[in-house]
Amino acid sequence: MSSADPIVDHGTAAHPPSSRGTASSNGNAVGSHYDRLPAPSALDLGREALPAPPPAFVVKAVLGLRRAMQRLTDALCPADLAMFDTLTGVGKTALLGAVARYRIPDLLEAGPLSAEEIAERAKLDADAVHRALRALAPLGIFRLRSDGKFENTRLSKTLGGGRFARMREFAIHYASGSHMAAWGDFAKTLATGRAAFDRVHGMTVWDWFEKHPDEREMFAHVMMGLTLQDAPVIATVYPWREVKKVCDVGGGRGSLLSELLVRHRHLWGVLCDAKGVLSSAEPVLSARGVRDRVDLVPGNFFEEVPEGADAYVLKNILHDWDDASCRTILHAVRAACYEGARLVVSESIVERNSKHLMGTVADLHMMTICSNGRERGVAEIRSLMEETGFRMGRVFEYPTMSVLEGIAV
Template identity: 30%
Template sequence: MIDSNDPIWNAIIGITRLGAMATMAELGCADHLAGGPMSVTELAGACGAHAPSLGRVMRELAAIGIVRTVGPDVYELTENGQALRGDVPGSMRGALRVMVEPGYWYAMGSIPETVRRGRSMFAERFGSFYDYLAERPEFERNFNDYMRVRAASISSALPTAYDFSGFGTLVDVAGGRGHLLAAVLEANPRLRGVLFDREGVVEHAREALGGRGFDDRCEFVGGDFFRGVPDGADAYLLASIIHNWDDDDGLRILDNVRAAMADNGRVLLLETVLPDDDSPHIGKEFDLRMLALFGSGKERTRDEYAALLGKSGFTLSRVLPLPVGASLIEAIPVQ
């Protein structure tokens, strides 16, 4: 008998469960089942799949509660399975497709060799993860969907967890499509924003935020944070940025922020802050993903962030908890 509480067996069983759910996501099965129950043969025809093989996957999905059997070889979506539809808020379809994308899968499977050699096998084979994304538009879309779902609860919590009302201008450094910046601007009508990212990303952000009512108070600037960031702002937000880099590169980014900032400015790092003890924390899982994809990227403890910020001329003033294991780290320039 397999002990369902055994972490080793859970890992072994989990990989096939992931494969089954990823198959459902890749084939769009949940979208086809949205209208009601379907037989395996009907579903396979709609998905362009091999019916006997799909039937075996559906059997596993029924066992874990993603679908339920309502007749011989006939299935319908459960409430959990609804999240795999592509047309629902908070859809997890893109996230699952990311998990089994060949390069991402290679990175996770190569962790033993990454640890043995002390360098990311993914980076050695494919180069920069962000270049990898840019060269694969469909994967990039799925990854952005995954990040947007992860960020949704954070975006809604951030404007109330931290008081932005005292700032005139906020720069969102490497802000992607601007979801966090948009949430802060909506909650603070007098605040001006600057979305700063790579040229190609900025254009996508301009499209994503178009029609949101920010045209007169949101600027879009392309550039490279290793060379500099827009100057003169009251606060600089770096969301899930520093954890992508080792201490040396993290210092280069923070040094550029400090150089651009007034002496009364603020730097806000939205990161996962690791606990110092053995308690479970999602950041420990994220840390292994950083190891696999970036090699030098890593999650840090509060003390490690304080030390890094100190080397760039900042003092860590407070850490505010946010949903899904995230935290907002506020730091002020050393006077």
Template identity: 30%
Template sequence: MTNPGSYALPYDGEAPPPMQMMEMLYGALATQMISVAAELGVADALADGPRPVAELATAVGADEVALFRLLRGLAGLGVFTETAPREFGLNPLGETLRSGVKGSMKEIAQDVGGRTRLTAYAELAHSVRTGEPAFEKAHGTSMWNYLQTHPEEVALFGKAMGNLASEAHSVAFANYDLSDARHLVDIAGGEGWLIAAVAPHYPNLKATVFDEGHVVHAAGELFARVGIADRASGVAGDMFESVPAGGDVYVLSSILFSYDDPEAGKVLSNIREAMDPGGRILILEPVLPDGNGPHPGKLLDVTQLALHRGGIRTVAEWERLFASCGLKLAETRVMWPAGPTDMIIAVPADQ
């Protein structure tokens, strides 16, 4: 007989399809729960060890009962752990919601779970029916134009991309040697996080981050903080018009998947024209695999469908795109699941 207050599963092993579907349908709620915990700073408040929920609620400015229910739900998802009745602490997943730690996903959680994105995702059916971005249907303008008029969201987006970049770059460049590079140019590199992560390992490497002025202006402070201000700088401009000349390594990190082939091809053609002889382009994006297996690129592809006009490309699609701009695929380095991105290496077609 089952003891009072306990329950027994009526089956062993994998849940039946309806229950699996139920779990998937509540995935959006899980995103919101994680995002709220990140916004409140729960993980930061637990950095020194587990705390009773009453004390934690005061620290983060939340209702005690509501916070308990949130954290109980997140503990069930493996994000936090209930160390004692009504007391919670961090585990490896919860650690990723702390500020300023290696592998931090805090700002990404806030950005992905934010109202702006969720409003766009609610219009996904529009994208599927028309091929047009759901974001434009929801907000009346493109995501890039929207961000230009919402500085607080630009700041959050920049930090989120910095979180992702630091993790992606540490994996992507761990086994990629840049000792022969003279001048690295990071196209649409925001505040310069990639250069700040890579350049300190190569004392003879000159580096330039290139992006719009309202973003790249912060690069100088970052470069000074990591001790590379004497050989790294920020340049403002529009990558669809031109890019800085004279680089032998150009990097595009999580950029081209937001643009369709004509736009992406324009950027690549500008780089092809600007690069020094013997140069190469390193593209950090997931490469879409074949088959039915799970892969983050498949979900990111639908994200791009909703937010922009681009998508995640297969190897064959990269080859076609490169051929249209006088380039060729030199190598593909698959990083997943060690990191959130892969590396696609392109060189001039005549090289």
């Protein structure tokens, strides 16, 4: 996917701060970026389901093996060298963001190029390009050939465009000056527990996006990519055959809802978000062939959501907010539920003593960037449910995220 072809949707999860819940009390600040983005019809995902996710045991085994091999290599080399490699991570982040921004992987799609050829086409400095890509080659990101030319690798291609590309926008977003400045002030967050982004920039990340439309649009692309990554998992692990009508609360342009309806033909959908967001959802739903099975209902998840659905989906919404705000959201959803209706919460589960690398790093990101945000454990989400009129039901775990069920009582 390139930034010229966005279907923007929120969701993630376990990763950068999500504004998926644009139907909120600060909906204008969080959701209005949708209205300024290019038309989503530029990227036609088609009417077929997205690629199915690998079995959970395979993902868990591969991630576990990768971490074990990293620990093994660190154990075999001098400790100072292993720590040095870790400490240079900020430089690698900045470098990958720049490579993605200038679309260098896309330039290499037609074949190997020298740094001079890349620099000429991208209007860059040839010496700087060679030194940058040379530094990435030992990491498996680009290959430096014996003739001095560079070519793509499996990893570098993730920073390019393409229908199912996910990392280009993420790299640019994560390496942005506003984010890097916040991380640079993390020591004060460790001392105070307060978000560095608010302190460094004098405003929340949502207000920052409102004042910086380029970053707002890039963030929207990131959320679309993460939603498309998670949607097949959510559509697969939960038994959707048990319900008929699904309401995606704060569901953006409908990337998740459309995937549910493509995979489960018996479902009827309700997409609830800010009015401006819903108008831009029409092309997405039509492109996926499900527009005739979706009701578009403007809403504010702090106040009121549509009644009558069998299941209400909250994907990567609760992790944006403190407990009091989460209770307000859940109370609004419960008011719309009939007794026995389902609440389907999709979040990255991080227990207090979790050793899950992606989840714990995502939680730090929420603490640093998103005011009052945090990833929670199962017991914490159960407590929020029980305090707002839900009984926790089944928990469906996947290595990258989980789906937690609540039953309205």
